[in-house]
Amino acid sequence: MIRLERRPEPSRAWTVATPFVAVALTMVAGGLMFALLGKDPVEAIRTIFWDPLFGDFASYSRPQLLVKAGPLILIAIGLSLGFRAGIWNIGAEGQYILGAIFAAATGLAFYPAESWLVFPAMILAGALGGILWAMIPALLKVRFGTNEVLVSLMLVYVAEALLASMALGLLRNPEGMGFPGSRNLAQYPSAANLDLIPGTGLHWGVALALIAVIVGQVVMTRHQLGFRVRLAGQSPRAAVFGGVNPGWLIVVCMGISGGLAGLAGMFEVAGPAGRLGIDFNVGYGFTAIIVAFLGRLNPIGILLAGLLMALTYIGGELAQLQMNLPLAAIQMFQGMLLFFLLAVDVLTAFRFRMGRRAVA
Amino acid sequence: MTTPLLELSGLTKAYPGVVANSEVSFDIARGEVHALLGENGAGKSTLVKTIYGLVQPDTGQMRLDGKPFAPPEPRAARASGVAMVFQHFSLFDAMNVAENVALGMEEPPALNRLAQQIREVSNAYGLPLDPDRIVGDLSAGERQRVEIVRCLLQEPRLLIMDEPTSVLTPQEVNILFETLRKLRAEGVSILYISHKLEEIRTICDQATILRHGKVVGKCDPKTTAARDMAEQMVGATLSTPSRAGGRTGEVVLELTGLSAPAPRAFGTALRDIDLELRAGEVLGIGGVAGNGQDELAMALSGEMATAPGMIRFKGREIGREGVTARRHMGLLCAPEERMGHAAAPDMSLTENALLTAGPREDLVRHGFLRWGRAKGFAEKVIERFDVRTPGPGTAARALSGGNLQKFVIGREIMQRPEVLVVNQPTWGVDAAAAATIRQALLDLAEAGAALIVISQDLDELMEISDRFAALNGGTLSAPRPAQGLGIDEIGMMLGGAHDMAPAHGES
Incomplete structure (x- = not known):
């Protein structure tokens, strides 16, 4: 009989190893699934993991990797802070939308004036939009004890409705022949978020995501805020005894995650997306939750997980096009990744024991 | 001489890295209050858990009434007449006394009948208890009564009590001791775990002292000095803390x-x-x-x-x-x-x-x-x-x-x-x-x-x-x-x- 036994201390080796084991298991189980669908599993896995980087169309897909990974990492870094403290901001998607609306509105307010101030003003507005949207669940929780999971999630749908209203109303392109959607900010030089090195996909948002990883790592390991976050997540009573004000921590964590999500929305609307349309948001805020956990809520881990997740998205699209794999199969493949991660995760706190119990 | 109620012989239980009990042997006579003494980590808990069926020994046997006794789980121990009052109560604050008692029973009677039984038993043993009160409102001493009455309803032959007085005032301790004496007079044996030596000297007839999982001494606590028992427990002479004296300031x-x-x-x-x-x-x-x-x-x-x-x-x-x-x-x-x-x-x-x-x-x-x-x-x-x-x-x-x-x-x-x-x-x-x-x-x-x-x-x-x-x-x-x-x-x-x-x- 196999039994699970609690380890006296969580295993450090397994903490590092679980994502790799999970990826390996996903490849095996996913390969099996592709084989059952009548596709060559090796080719499918290669199409998903290898071709986007080194295949025939790599010159197109490689920049996409950073474009997709950038917002995922930026949002996930913010979320991981709260998640570690036991503050569950599930509404990053809404904060991302609000950041984009605020930023686009700010940029469009200056249109067509050219000034170097426009872009920084949009950055500030984007962050502010995300923060304000995150403050709604934060303050409701602090003041009335509401559940931040529900409130932040519900606000995503409010944000989507707001986005539609903006795209169809206030922010609609006056020269857009009545089609929904704003002017294209990417074609407005003062507001455009262009590649820092052309053709790489490395825009300002990606650069900020990398900075966020470094700052996040420093905060978590060397700063009091990171210590308090970990403390509050592990033992709330000890945290209060250690001088942490729970309400303050909720506001700070929600504010940071909302602000970063808002920034991600700002860089998206000013760059890759260009315009604010009704279908502007594509789920980065939700996928970032998976990225945060896949990266073990650790900044470096999130960097790798964000790149990996972006890779499966791009590779998944490629596999759909080239191998006629159904979208559902690709989504299942991505779901397996989280499933195996959580399953293998058990091994950090527990270990397997073979054999019978001493005396049954 | 009659056979003892419970005989333990050569009980050994090892966990990874530590031997909790090593060759523990002693007897508990009928109608005896038997003290189990020892420091934290001496193996008292493991031993009583063995008797109560929560732990299975690696080697050694127990005999109850002269017959082999190896309860695989607490239910079997309770069926054989062994009951236990734990140091930490397992009660639900939001429920009333009768409901809490019913939760611990195999086949609880209807609540109003149970309430009647609780009143009878608790009064008979000098532990008055209102079955309708919410447990969250009870004092620690009253909560303990709930646990004790829950045990007494099963008419036990051996009652195990783990540090029962740690939550009681001196007066409550006296009430508890009266109850224990009454039980003893009815022939119930009590295994009494404590480190409060004066109490043990008051209530117990026999004492077994454990250290590092081994029996290191047996004595009659009524005639043994508390200090001697303490030193057997610790295995060294004890020094009492001291200070020069109370100068106080601002x-x-x-x-x-x-x-x-x-x-x-x-x-x-x-x-x-x-x-x-x-x-x-x-x-x-x-x-x-x-x-x-x-x-x-x-x-x-x-x-x-x-x-x-x-x-x-x-x-x-x-x-x-x-x-x-x-x-x-x-x-x-x-x-x-x-x-x-x-x-x-x-x-x-x-x-x-x-x-x-x-x-x-x-x-x-x-x-x-x-x-x-x-x-x-x-x-x-x-x-x-x-x-x-x-x-x-x-x-x-x-x-x-x-x-x-x-x-x-x-x-x-x-x-x-x-x-x-x-x-x-x-x-x-x-x-x-x-x-x-x-x-x-x-x-x-x-x-x-x-x-x-x-x-x-x-x-x-x-x-x-x-x-x-x-x-x-x-x-x-x-x-x-x-x-x-x-x-x-x-x-x-x-x-x-x-x-x-x-x-x-x-x-």
């Missing part, structure tokens, strides 16, 4: 009419507490658990805010100051619950040093943590208080209770507090470590700090306090000099038997 902490609502459901509200604490003195606060100890400690540490004007530290109003600000001033606190309150279980000792020592030991600069200094401080605490651990990188959860207690108390003492509030400083700590902690507390007072020691252990309080006060229902009695205070007076200060008039005598 008033450092002043409570005037301290009142606060209960911070959580089934908590206790603090009511109009007045107190002056002087530098260099040790104030012992006794009382049955759940009478406001946690709440008072939290109000002093700053975890619970209080209205202005109620708490003054060296003349300064601090009711609204947070935990960190109070630490800066020199008002430190060590809570009762080690895991999850005084220490974060999954964090290393270095991180747990940072938990409270940041402000006074300069472990944080401009918001950045100084890991080197924190580690150094943790190492100093480990060394000074003889904390047995591989090093400061070890997770708090990996330490034994006593070692972690030494660490969390030591952590506060090493920060040179001006006022130190400790709640249950030696709870669950073995005798040698308890002596170390008490001595360190006395040394601290000697050096001029003011101490508030909250404890359930009256012997401990009498040993180290200059003045004694009792918490009862959230109010604090006026402190009195500890010297020469009799057990009856203390009992009265603790609130007597909490209006739970015993039914002994008339039945």
Whole structure:
């Protein structure tokens, strides 16, 4: 009989190893699934993991990797802070939308004036939009004890409705022949978020995501805020005894995650997306939750997980096009990744024991 | 001679890295109160869990009534007439007494019949209990009655009691002892686990002493001196903590009419507490658990805010100051619950040093943590208080209770507090470590700090306090000099038997 036994201390080796084991298991189980669908599993896995980087169309897909990974990492870094403290901001998607609306509105307010101030003003507005949207669940929780999971999630749908209203109303392109959607900010030089090195996909948002990883790592390991976050997540009573004000921590964590999500929305609307349309948001805020956990809520881990997740998205699209794999199969493949991660995760706190119990 | 009720022979149980019981053999006679003595970690719990069917021995046998007895689970033990009252109650606060009793039974009768049975049994044994009351409103002593009555309804032949008096006032202890004597007279055997030697001398007929999992002595406690038993338990001669004597200085902490609502459901509200604490003195606060100890400690540490004007530290109003600000001033606190309150279980000792020592030991600069200094401080605490651990990188959860207690108390003492509030400083700590902690507390007072020691252990309080006060229902009695205070007076200060008039005598 196999039994699970609690380890006296969580295993450090397994903490590092679980994502790799999970990826390996996903490849095996996913390969099996592709084989059952009548596709060559090796080719499918290669199409998903290898071709986007080194295949025939790599010159197109490689920049996409950073474009997709950038917002995922930026949002996930913010979320991981709260998640570690036991503050569950599930509404990053809404904060991302609000950041984009605020930023686009700010940029469009200056249109067509050219000034170097426009872009920084949009950055500030984007962050502010995300923060304000995150403050709604934060303050409701602090003041009335509401559940931040529900409130932040519900606000995503409010944000989507707001986005539609903006795209169809206030922010609609006056020269857009009545089609929904704003002017294209990417074609407005003062507001455009262009590649820092052309053709790489490395825009300002990606650069900020990398900075966020470094700052996040420093905060978590060397700063009091990171210590308090970990403390509050592990033992709330000890945290209060250690001088942490729970309400303050909720506001700070929600504010940071909302602000970063808002920034991600700002860089998206000013760059890759260009315009604010009704279908502007594509789920980065939700996928970032998976990225945060896949990266073990650790900044470096999130960097790798964000790149990996972006890779499966791009590779998944490629596999759909080239191998006629159904979208559902690709989504299942991505779901397996989280499933195996959580399953293998058990091994950090527990270990397997073979054999019978001493005396049954 | 008749066969004993329960015979244990050669019971051995090993866990990875530790032998909990090694070749334990002794007998429990019918109608005998048998004491099981030993320090924490001596193997008492494992042994009684074996008898109760929670643990299966590696080798050795038990015989009940001369017949082999090897209960695979507690249900089988209960069916054979073995019942147990645990130290930590397994009761649901939100349910009433009868419902709680029903939850512990295999086939509970209808609730109104059960309520009738509870009334009958509890009155017959002098433990009056109202089956309709909500458990959350009961005192610790009354909760214990629920557990005892639950056992008695099963008409046990052997009743195991684990540290039954740790939550009782002296008067309640007397009521309990009357009940035990009555049971003994009916031929019920009782296995009585305790480390309070005077109680054992009062109630027990036989004693078996365990040390490091082995039986190291058997004696008749009525004729053996408490000190001899203690030294057999520890395996060494004991030294009593001592201090030069009570010079006291300025008033450092002043409570005037301290009142606060209960911070959580089934908590206790603090009511109009007045107190002056002087530098260099040790104030012992006794009382049955759940009478406001946690709440008072939290109000002093700053975890619970209080209205202005109620708490003054060296003349300064601090009711609204947070935990960190109070630490800066020199008002430190060590809570009762080690895991999850005084220490974060999954964090290393270095991180747990940072938990409270940041402000006074300069472990944080401009918001950045100084890991080197924190580690150094943790190492100093480990060394000074003889904390047995591989090093400061070890997770708090990996330490034994006593070692972690030494660490969390030591952590506060090493920060040179001006006022130190400790709640249950030696709870669950073995005798040698308890002596170390008490001595360190006395040394601290000697050096001029003011101490508030909250404890359930009256012997401990009498040993180290200059003045004694009792918490009862959230109010604090006026402190009195500890010297020469009799057990009856203390009992009265603790609130007597909490209006739970015993039914002994008339039945």
